[in-house]
Amino acid sequence: MEKELLYQRxxxxxxxxxxxxxxxxxxxxxxxxxxxxxxxxIEDMLQELINEGRLRKDKLTEAPNYEVYSLP
Numbered sequence: 360m361e362k363e364l365l366y367q368r369x370x371x372x373x374x375x376x377x378x379x380x381x382x383x384x385x386x387x388x389x390x391x392x393x394x395x396x397x398x399x400x401i402e403d404m405l406q407e408l409i410n411e412g413r414l415r416k417d418k419l420t421e422a423p424n425y426e427v428y429s430l431p
Contacts, residue, residue: 360396362404366413368393369405373430382417382429 368390372383387405391398405428408414415429 360394360400360404362407365390365394365401365404366408369408369414369428370430373428380429382427384425384427 369383369385372385373381376383385405387398387401391401394401405414405416409416412431415431417427417429419425419427
């Protein structure tokens, strides 16, 4: 599983989002199923992208309080 490929997928999901500002709630289980890997691998790679500053992770203040990802 390539981290760059995951980043490209997540980036397209965020850019295609209709929300203002642009963000997306991601399901690591669904993404893992698409790539044929375990969800913990996806979670680790997303955390690496956050640590590198390529993604931002926030929590919605209103219900349902999803964790959402956006571009910096």
